[in-house]
Amino acid sequence: MITFESVSVRYADAAAPAVSGVDLKIPEGELCLLVGPSGSGKSTLLGAVSGLVPHFTGGELRGRVTVCGRDTRTHRPRDLADVVGTVGQDPLGHFVTDTVEDELAYGMESLGLPGDVMRRRVEETLDLLGLAELRDRPLVTLSGGQRQRVAIGSVLTVHPKVLVLDEPTSALDPGAAEEVLAVLQRLVHDLGTTVLLAEHRLERVVQYADQVVLLPGDGQQPVVGSPAEVMAVSPVFPPVVALGRAAGWRPLPLSVRDARRKAGPLRERLSSVPVPAATATEATGEPLAVLDRVGVRRDAVRALDGVSLTLRPGEVTALMGRNGAGKSTLLGSLVGLHTPSSGTVSVGGLTPHRAQPRTLLAQVGLVPQEPRDLLYCDTVAAECAAADGDGGATPGACRALVEHLLPGIGDDVHPRDLSEGQRLTLALAVVLTARPRLVLLDEPTRGLDYAAKARLVTILRELAEAGHGILLATHDVELAAELAHRTVILAEGELVADGPTAEVVVGSPAFAPQVAKIVGEGPWLTVPQVVDALGLS
Structure with missing residues (x-):
C-alpha cells in the first residue's frame, strides 16, 4: 500500500537531511506507528506520503515514495486526495469552512459525491466521533480537542484508503482519545484502511500498532519492527514499558492488561513496603490568585459556572476534564482574556481584565494551546x-x-x-x-517527547520550589501524576473534584496513570516511585 525506497529529504539551508535512508513497506490494512524524539523527522515522513513533501514544503526528496501505486514525486496532493486523507498537528490550519457539519461535508463536495451519500457519511461520522451535539457550532468556538475530532472526521467522510495522522490524540481527553483510537481500529480491522500515524503519547497507541518505525534522529537509520521489538531499544517509551524494563519482564508489556498479568509478584512486594509519608507542599502564604464563584459566558455557552479556586505559592495544580469542560476559559480568565459574567477574579491583587498588560505580566503568564x-x-x-x-x-x-x-x-x-x-x-x-509569580500552561506537553517532557517537569518543579504557583490544564494523566501536588477536575464548566493528586486521579478510571492501574491500591503513581520503593535497577 505504502512503499519507501531509499527516501531522504533535505530542506533548503538545512545542515543535515530531515530523514535519511528510509526503506519501508506498509501493507494494506495495517496500523503503522512512527516514534522518535521531537524534530526527528516524523512529520516529514508523513508529509512524503500525502505529497505535501516536497510539493508544498519545498526541499529535495530523494528516493521514491509510492501510495497505491502512485509516485508522490509526480502526483501532487490534489492527485492523491481520493486515496490519502491527512490530518496535521494544527486543526485550525486544516479547516476551510465555518461550521462542523459543513467541514465534514467539504471533502466529499470537492470529490463530487452524490448528496445522499454525503448526508449518510456526515451522520455516521458525527456519531462515530461524538460530534452530533456540535454539528451546528462555529469551528472558532470549539475547544482544541473538539477541533481535533472535527479535523479527523472531515478526513474520514471521504473514506480514504490511507489515513495519515500527526499527533491525532494530543489535544484529546482520555475518553475522546479512546473513541478516536477505537474508530481507527475499526477502519483498520473491518475496512482494511491503512493508517500511518505519529504520536508522542505512546501509552495511548503503542498496543494497537502492527509495526513501529523508530526515527532516532541525528542522521541515524530508522529501526523497523514489531511494537515489542522496537520498544525494547527505543529511547522513547511509555510508562508501562518503563515498568517492564525495570522489572525485567519479557516480552515487554505494551498495555495495562498485559502488565497486570505479570505484576502479581510486584504487587505482593509493594504491599509489604511502608507507605511513605505524604510530601507536604509549600502552598502557604498569601494567595497568588482567587476565583470566587466565577461564571463566564462565551456566546451562548456557559463555559464556567460558579467556579471557586485559590492558587498559592509553591503549589503545582493540574486542571483536568473533558474537552470543552472550561479549562482554557478558566486559564484565560486569569490573564484577562474573558470578563466574568458573575463572580470575581483576583490575581496578585489585580483584576485581570482591567489591568495593564505589562503590570499583569509580572503576576501571571499563560502559554496557550496555540x-x-x-x-x-x-x-x-x-x-x-x-x-x-x-x-x-x-x-x-x-x-x-x-x-x-x-x-x-x-x-x-x-x-x-x-x-x-x-x-x-x-x-x-x-x-x-x-x-511570573503564577504560571499557566494549556496542554504544555502537546508535541513533546518523553525527554523534553522530563526537562519541562524539572523546570516547573524548580519554579514551584522558588515560590511560583503553577496551574496546568492537561489531558496528560502521566504528567499530572508525576508533577502535580493537587488536581482539579472540571465538568460542564463546574468544579467537581479538588484534592491531592493521588486521591483524585486514582479514584478516576479516566485520569489514573498507567502505573496506578497496574499495581493497584497504594500511593504508587509513577515508575520512579515503584523503582525507589523496591530498589529496582
Missing part, C-alpha cells in the same frame, strides 16, 4: 531577545532555557518552520523567561 499566538518575530534568536527585554531578564536567559528544554533548535530558524513540539518549547521559554 503557541504561535505568542510568537511574532522572524527567527528564534529574535523571539528570545524580545522575551529577555519584555521580561527584564539577563540577555541570553530565554535562549538558554530553550536549549535546556529542547537542545538543537537553531538561532536563525523561523518559528513557523519549527515542529509543533519545538514551537511549543519556544513559547514556553518566552513565558518562563519573565518568571
Whole structure:
C-alpha cells in the first residue's frame, strides 16, 4: 500500500537531511506507528506520503515514495486526495469552512459525491466521533480537542484508503482519545484502511500498532519492527514499558492488561513496603490568585459556572476534564482574556481584565494551546531577545532555557518552520523567561517527547520550589501524576473534584496513570516511585 525506497529529504539551508535512508513497506490494512524524539523527522515522513513533501514544503526528496501505486514525486496532493486523507498537528490550519457539519461535508463536495451519500457519511461520522451535539457550532468556538475530532472526521467522510495522522490524540481527553483510537481500529480491522500515524503519547497507541518505525534522529537509520521489538531499544517509551524494563519482564508489556498479568509478584512486594509519608507542599502564604464563584459566558455557552479556586505559592495544580469542560476559559480568565459574567477574579491583587498588560505580566503568564499566538518575530534568536527585554531578564536567559528544554533548535530558524513540539518549547521559554509569580500552561506537553517532557517537569518543579504557583490544564494523566501536588477536575464548566493528586486521579478510571492501574491500591503513581520503593535497577 505504502512503499519507501531509499527516501531522504533535505530542506533548503538545512545542515543535515530531515530523514535519511528510509526503506519501508506498509501493507494494506495495517496500523503503522512512527516514534522518535521531537524534530526527528516524523512529520516529514508523513508529509512524503500525502505529497505535501516536497510539493508544498519545498526541499529535495530523494528516493521514491509510492501510495497505491502512485509516485508522490509526480502526483501532487490534489492527485492523491481520493486515496490519502491527512490530518496535521494544527486543526485550525486544516479547516476551510465555518461550521462542523459543513467541514465534514467539504471533502466529499470537492470529490463530487452524490448528496445522499454525503448526508449518510456526515451522520455516521458525527456519531462515530461524538460530534452530533456540535454539528451546528462555529469551528472558532470549539475547544482544541473538539477541533481535533472535527479535523479527523472531515478526513474520514471521504473514506480514504490511507489515513495519515500527526499527533491525532494530543489535544484529546482520555475518553475522546479512546473513541478516536477505537474508530481507527475499526477502519483498520473491518475496512482494511491503512493508517500511518505519529504520536508522542505512546501509552495511548503503542498496543494497537502492527509495526513501529523508530526515527532516532541525528542522521541515524530508522529501526523497523514489531511494537515489542522496537520498544525494547527505543529511547522513547511509555510508562508501562518503563515498568517492564525495570522489572525485567519479557516480552515487554505494551498495555495495562498485559502488565497486570505479570505484576502479581510486584504487587505482593509493594504491599509489604511502608507507605511513605505524604510530601507536604509549600502552598502557604498569601494567595497568588482567587476565583470566587466565577461564571463566564462565551456566546451562548456557559463555559464556567460558579467556579471557586485559590492558587498559592509553591503549589503545582493540574486542571483536568473533558474537552470543552472550561479549562482554557478558566486559564484565560486569569490573564484577562474573558470578563466574568458573575463572580470575581483576583490575581496578585489585580483584576485581570482591567489591568495593564505589562503590570499583569509580572503576576501571571499563560502559554496557550496555540503557541504561535505568542510568537511574532522572524527567527528564534529574535523571539528570545524580545522575551529577555519584555521580561527584564539577563540577555541570553530565554535562549538558554530553550536549549535546556529542547537542545538543537537553531538561532536563525523561523518559528513557523519549527515542529509543533519545538514551537511549543519556544513559547514556553518566552513565558518562563519573565518568571511570573503564577504560571499557566494549556496542554504544555502537546508535541513533546518523553525527554523534553522530563526537562519541562524539572523546570516547573524548580519554579514551584522558588515560590511560583503553577496551574496546568492537561489531558496528560502521566504528567499530572508525576508533577502535580493537587488536581482539579472540571465538568460542564463546574468544579467537581479538588484534592491531592493521588486521591483524585486514582479514584478516576479516566485520569489514573498507567502505573496506578497496574499495581493497584497504594500511593504508587509513577515508575520512579515503584523503582525507589523496591530498589529496582
